[in-house]
Amino acid sequence: MRPDRERHPTTTLLERAVRGHPGVTDAVAELVDEQGSSLTFVYLSTHDDLTSRRIRSWLHVEHPGRPVPDEIHVVPEIPRHGDCPDWSALRRVRDDAARLRAPYVAADTDTERYLVELWEDMLELDRVGAGDDFFSLGGHSMLAVRIRRAIQRDRGVVVPAELLFINSVLADQARAVDEVGSPAGAEPISS
């Protein structure tokens, strides 16, 4: 069964809004009821290097006050059967993205909230949670160095890159930063 979710007013508006971005070549939106709540998903293709994060901030600026999608997925091409989007293929896109994430746990401490923002910037992702893993989200060693430098600049804490590697889950990384930052907790750099 394939409900006509693409015709729902919210999804029509979202599609039209996203297609208005000059970098977007194609976009579809769907509304899905999941565990009692309605979620909106946008899938788009781009000839640019657009990311979901950039589209989201663009939507905020261009269409202030409008509902924003819960998730935005950038795909090489919108899969279709004729004119109709292939919703099951799009669902796989969504599932694949979800499996990079741990079940969402909101950041709890000041350092966790700081790292969430930093990771979201560096990885160009939305809604990073305390249980998410840096490498699963697409992080790599060179990005870890940029994170290390940002932590030094913003928090005045010098964290060895090695500690960021082995504490690749955000909550663990926040704890490591706090420990290194506390006067007694500095861990020696092993080599």
Place this chain on the structure above:
Amino acid sequence: MSRPHDRWLLREPSSTAAARLFCLPYAGAGASVYRRWPARIGPLEVCPVQPPGRENRLREPGATSFPEFGRAAADAIRPYLDRPYAVFGHCMGALLAHSLAVELGRGPEPAPRLLVVSSSRPPHWPPSRRYRLPTPGAVGVYHPSMSTDDLGVEISKVAERQGGELAEELLPLAVRVLRGDLTLCFDSAPERPEPVGCPVSTVAWSSDADVPDDDMTEWAACGPTTPHLLGGDKMAFAEAPKTLLRVIDESWSATISDQAPAEATR
């Protein structure tokens, strides 16, 4: 906060994928080298494997022999062998992939259906024949006789080739991981070819200054081999070029229709 697959696989494999492709990184690198690969190649779900001793597993001791690696990796991915699967490796990753495929071929789970190896001489060649000092133009070629500085220069070249600049502060770490891998490659060479019990697709790269396609033909000692020669530089594999994805997809289709005709027509 650790989930069971966390250490060995970057993400929980999908329960709905038709088939899986386990991907092994090259020397000195971790599973994150597959970050630019798509989530799926045809029916295959891409599952990057994280060997011990790198990235989030930096403090774990690295494998000291290929059979040891094969056994440990096989144990780790065993829960995910409930559907047809293939193994892919690039450079040293090809040797890791081979050792994993050999181990998995022993059962009790079904053996892999396909092994795809990129830019790697056959595993049974002695190290002196497998590894050369870097020739001019070659990038990412390492040899244990190289000084720490020289290894650092090579690692930096690889980082540049991947569009980044390796921070000075990472070099000691990177060299440490690489030294471990080089030791593994030089100290643990099988004396004779070990068959993997499935077809092998070899991928050579036309601008690969280190491993010519001729050198890859002897993978045939490990299983029925189909050679492929792709245009470009071997480091392009990390960007998942369409040519490589097509080789993987078509090799998979071919092996599935050969091995299980009933399944293909279902």
